[in-house]
Amino acid sequence: MSVVIRSARIGKRGERKFRIVVKEKRSARDGKSIEQLGWYEKGKNGVFKIDKKRYDYWVSVGAQPSLVIEKLVK
Numbered sequence: 001m002s003v004v005i006r007s008a009r010i011g012k013r014g015e016r017k018f019r020i021v022v023k024e025k026r027s028a029r030d031g032k033s034i035e036q037l038g039w040y041e042k043g044k045n046g047v048f049k050i051d052k053k054r055y056d057y058w059v060s061v062g063a064q065p066s067l068v069i070e071k072l073v074k
Contacts (some may be wrong), residue, residue: 003022014020019039
C-alpha cells in the first residue's frame with residue numbers, strides 16, 4: 001500500500017478550503033482518508049494549520065507528501 005499526504009477539498013463551491021489528509025495513493029481526492037492532519041485556505045491570507053508531530057510520524061514511516069503540502073510545511 002502506497003500512502004501519500006495530500007489535500008482534500010471541503011466547503012462550498014467557489015471556496016478554496018482543503019483538509020490535509022493521509023490516504024492511499026490510488027484513492028479519489030475527496031474519498032476516504034486514513035487520518036486528517038490539518039487544513040488550509042488558499043487566498044491572500046493563506047491560513048494554515050497542521051499537526052506537525054503526526055506529519056513527521058507519517059513521513060518517517062514512508063508516506064510521501066505532495067509538492068503543495070511539502071511547500072506549506074517548510
